Amino acid sequence: MALYALRRLLGMILVMLTVSLLVFALVEATPGTVAMRVLGPYASEEQRQLWLAANGYLEPAWSRYLHWLGRFATGDFGASIRYRAPVADVLWPRLGNTAVLALWTLVVLVPVSLVLGVLAGVREGSPLDRLLSTAAIITTSIPEFASAVLLSAIFVFKLQLLPGTSAMTDGFDWRQLVLPVAVLVLYDVGYVARMTRISVAEVIAAPYVRAARLRGLSWPRVIIFHALRNALITPITVLAVQVNWLLSGVIVVEVFFAYKGFGSLLWEAALNQDIFVIQACAMVAVVVTVATQVAADLAHAALDPRLRAPAPADR
């Protein structure tokens, strides 16, 4: 297990280093453009050269990358062009807001999708199962921006029950979280429930479950104490992969509802060419995605010993 964990962690670091190289190259490949972005279109050529020299941009690219990486690792992401403040000061509060949004989304998403998936998987082919499969196809076909528009049209315009923006300018207000959370849950719930259902149905059909049943244990007891332990391993991994999609969805939802989170920050930065903010947001997003992925893999391996062995080359 320790060896497996070490291998996964090393792989993770290698991937993140490559990602950092890509992000650096994409944004800072040409120092001239960087100077143009930072100083604005009206700066003279001489001013740009002075800025480049003062900020170490005349050094070779590899040395700039190493410096950049060193500063990045210690939490110094440079200064935002638009906010005229260190990126870190802008980014951390925004990330906190996004964490609140993501937390509430998971609080709703996880129990609802697992319960639906288990209920459907326990009785394959039942009306509930079919209903769930159909509903899952429909909800996963409605991207976040579409459900945001549709839910706003119903609950904000027609029924006037909920606020249409979630900027939280007057402090925390749970009513402003309802629609963003609903949109994110709606898009993901079908997929996670479906994956849970497949996993549960597979385990229910396993010989050991039948054996437990034949020993005279009651059906609820078999399901809760024997089947679910194994059946819920897959959904854990699925949920971790979902973090990747959740982060994409968060961008759309935050932009739509004007929620002051990390996603809307990245979007504003992209529209305003606030390059150091773009860099920092992209790196943070990748770190979160990869770290949850590795954590889920490790949890998965801890629960299922078969996964710890290196995969056979031919299968």
Place this chain on the structure above:
Amino acid sequence: MGPLPQRLRSPSVAIGGALVAFWIIIAVAAPAVAPFPPNATLQPFALPGAEFAGGQRFWLGTDQIGRDIASRLIWGARTVLLWAPIATLAAYAAGIPLGLLAGSRGGAIDAAVMFATNVLLSFPVLVLYILIIGTIGASPLNLVIAVVFAGAPGIVRLVRALAARERTRDYVAAAYTRGEGVLGVMVLEILPNIAPTLIADACLRLGYVIVTLGVLGFLGLGLPPPDPDWGGMINEARPVALAFPHIAVAPCLALVSLVLGCNLLADGLRDDRR
């Protein structure tokens, strides 16, 4: 998995096929079915069904600068049904050879290809799109490039897994024994055998790409205005969406119906439900 002709008769395929066919017909026949020119400014904020001079109606209303929404949806179908399939095919054109190579050869090539997919897949998809489009700018060609980078890794992994499974089958060994080369085995033996799975997967991915074009348009990073594009229409409607929801709802429903069509087609063609 049932034989293909049988799967083609499933209700998912019928409904999904009908939805997709509807939009294809609309897109092809756009000049004939659109009641107004898509960019003509006629009468702002008309509600659905409102009458226009000359007895014509705005069936879905008009937007804030007075363009007929129905006509823009109809012409917008052309944009999405042109660029989404092109982008999807481009992603497959990049993903299939790499996946076949990695899956049927293994070794160092496999490791290198898999590492590259790992790197690209560690980005949240939309972050990758924003990075690429934010750097190289929004144009139809750049959207295709972005879809290739974001979409190909998943295709590579799928093709690789399928090819690795096929590689140990007897018919592949037989082909090598007959004297077929590596390339011949990949293209003539393995590819036809994994094609049905890939076709179902392509429908699903086409749906994703349609959503992606919509999301990018919605974020203002899609195809440049004024020509209609569904995501862009939603983006333009956003400032007035809370007062005039019909302007944003119509393109949403159009997009959802097309994506649902693709997903139902994929579901019916794959049909791995046990």
